[in-house]
Amino acid sequence: MKKQFPQALTIAGSDSGGGAGMQADLKTMQMRHVFGASVVVAVTAQNTRGVNDAFTLPKTIIDEQFEAIADDLAIKAVKSGMLANSDTVRTVAKNLRKFNFGPYILDPVMVAKGGAHLLTDDAVATVKQELLPLASLVTPNLPEAEVLTGITIKDQGAMRVAAEKLQTLGAKNVLVKGGHLDTETAASDYVLLADGTDFWLSGPRFETINTHGTGDTISACIAAEIAKGTDLKSAIQIGKAYVTATIRDGILVGHGHGPLNHWA
Ligand code: PLP
Numbered sequence: 633m634k635k636q637f638p639q640a641l642t643i644a645g646s647d648s649g650g651g652a653g654m655q656a657d658l659k660t661m662q663m664r665h666v667f668g669a670s671v672v673v674a675v676t677a678q679n680t681r682g683v684n685d686a687f688t689l690p691k692t693i694i695d696e697q698f699e700a701i702a703d704d705l706a707i708k709a710v711k712s713g714m715l716a717n718s719d720t721v722r723t724v725a726k727n728l729r730k731f732n733f734g735p736y737i738l739d740p741v742m743v744a745k746g747g748a749h750l751l752t753d754d755a756v757a758t759v760k761q762e763l764l765p766l767a768s769l770v771t772p773n774l775p776e777a778e779v780l781t782g783i784t785i786k787d788q789g790a791m792r793v794a795a796e797k798l799q800t801l802g803a804k805n806v807l808v809k810g811g812h813l814d815t816e817t818a819a820s821d822y823v824l825l826a827d828g829t830d831f832w833l834s835g836p837r838f839e840t841i842n843t844h845g846t847g848d849t850i851s852a853c854i855a856a857e858i859a860k861g862t863d864l865k866s867a868i869q870i871g872k873a874y875v876t877a878t879i880r881d882g883i884l885v886g887h888g889h890g891p892l893n894h895w896a
Contacts, residue, residue: 637665637666637667638665638666638667638708638709638856638859638860638861639666639667639668639669639705639706639707639708639859640661640666640667640668640669640707640708640709640710640711640852640855640856640858640859641668641669641670641671641701641705641707641709641710641711641733641855642654642657642658642661642668642669642670642671642710642711642712642713642852642855643670643671643673643710643711643712643713643715643724644657644670644671644672644673644711644712644713644714644848645672645673645674645675645676645686645713645714645715645716645741645750646672646674646675646676647676647678647845648675648676648677648678648679649678649679649680649844649886649891650885650891651680651844651845651885651886651889651890651891651892652678652744652844652845652848652891653676653678653713653714653845653848654670654672654713655845656845656848656849656852656891656892657670657711657713657848657849657851657852657855658670658852659894660848660849660852660853660856660874660894661852661855661856663874663894663895664853664856664857664860664874665860666856666859666860668852668856669701669705669707670697671694671697671698671701671724671727672689672697673688673689673694673714673715673716673720673723673724674686674687674688674689674714674715674716674720674750675687675689676714676748676750678744678748679886679888680844680885680886680887680888680889680890680891681746681886681887681888681889682744682746682747682748682888683744683746683748683750686716686748686750688716688717688720689720691719691720691723694720694723694724694727695723695727698727698730698731702730702731702733707733707734707859708733708734708858708859708860708861709733709734709735709736709737709855709856709858709859710728710733710734710735710736710737710855711736711737711738711739711851711852711854711855712724712736712737712738712739712763713739713741713847713848713851714741714750714751715741715750715751715755715759716750716751716752716755717751717752717754717755718752718754718755718757718758720755721755721758721759721762721763722758722762724763725762725763725766728763728766729766734858734859735768735769735855735858735864736766736767736768736769737767737768737769737770737771737851737854737855737858738759738763738764738766738767738769738770738771738803739770739771739772739847739848739851740759740763740770740771740772740776740780741776741847741848742756742775742776742779743775745843745844745889746888746889756779756780759780760780760801764780764798764801764802764803765801765802765803766802767802767803767804768804768805768858768864769803769804769805769806769807769854769864769868770798770803770805770806770807771807771809771847771850771851771854772798772807772808772809773808773809773811773812773847774791774808774809774810774811774812774813775812777791777794777795777798777808778794780794780798780801781793781794781797781798781801783797785813786813787813788810788813788820788822788832791808791810791813791822792822792824792830794808795808795822795823795824795830796824798824799824799826804826805823805824805825805826805864806822806823806824807821807822807823807850807854807868808821808822808823808824809821809847809850810822811837811846817837818834818835818836818837819834819835819836819837819876820832820833820834820835821833821834821835821872823865823868825864825865831865833868833869833872835872835873835876836876836880838879838880840879840880840882841888841889841890842879842882842883842889842890842891842892842893843879843889843892844888844889844890844891844892845891845892846875846878846879846892849874849875849878849892849894850871850872850874850875851871853867853870853871853874853875854867854868854870854871857870857871875892877893877896878892878893878894878896879892880893880896881893881895881896
């Protein structure tokens with residue numbers, strides 16, 4: 633008998649190396665028993681050592697991917713990752729307003745760990761204007777939270793202030809990922825929910841270079857859980873546990889910042 637699976641959508645860039653971007657999203661959704669569909673907005677020539685080149689797809693084919701998915705699938709949650717530039721951000725926002733894909737998780741991807749820019753500087757204003765108000769949840773790391781809010785984040789107090797600012801900018805719920813706070817022995821993330829309640833998520837910090845695609849993975853896991861009907865708070869907790877396990881166990885692929893272990 634045919635089995636039904638919840639369906640989720642990732643709007644992202646392709647990582648040819650398979651560790652981050654759309655590939656990490658789809659692998660995560662698959663592991664969470666959710667059927668993943670994808671709108672590719674950019675293609676990167678990339679491996680675990682870095683990003684060699686990137687190409688952004690024309691607007692028409694991005695629009696057509698949205699149309700094709702909306703025409704046939706029953707998407708229950710959506711996330712976005714690498715969006716490349718201002719035009720793409722506008723195209724994505726237009727399509728998110730046009731179609732109902734359920735709760736939208738915005739991972740405001742800006743710079744890859746190797747230093748490659750995955751979003752142009754001028755597109756940050758477009759993300760704030762067009763995407764933050766659509767987001768059920770925004771999931772910045774500390775550098776991204778700093779760029780979006782203009783707040784310098786050196787401690788957990790500043791993480792809270794930045795999360796509040798992101799809510800005033802339009803995001804309903806906020807997850808500020810604290811992995812870049814190197815004064816901490818744990819990796820503590822701060823969550824501020826739409827009803828004003830908040831909590832910290834703490835996980836162990838591992839000495840590893842297998843961290844390629846961590847941001848993509850946690851936001852894809854949260855989207856997958858939401859597609860299943862999991863409540864947001866539990867979905868965020870599951871996302872944190874999932875990414876912690878995938879970092880802890882690593883896998884031997886490539887020679888640089890290795891990918892995560894989705895079988896962990
Ligand atoms: N490449 C693509 C296409 C991505 O979407 C992302 C996501 O953040 C990255 C690379 C970043 O990878 P890393 O975790 O190494 O910063």
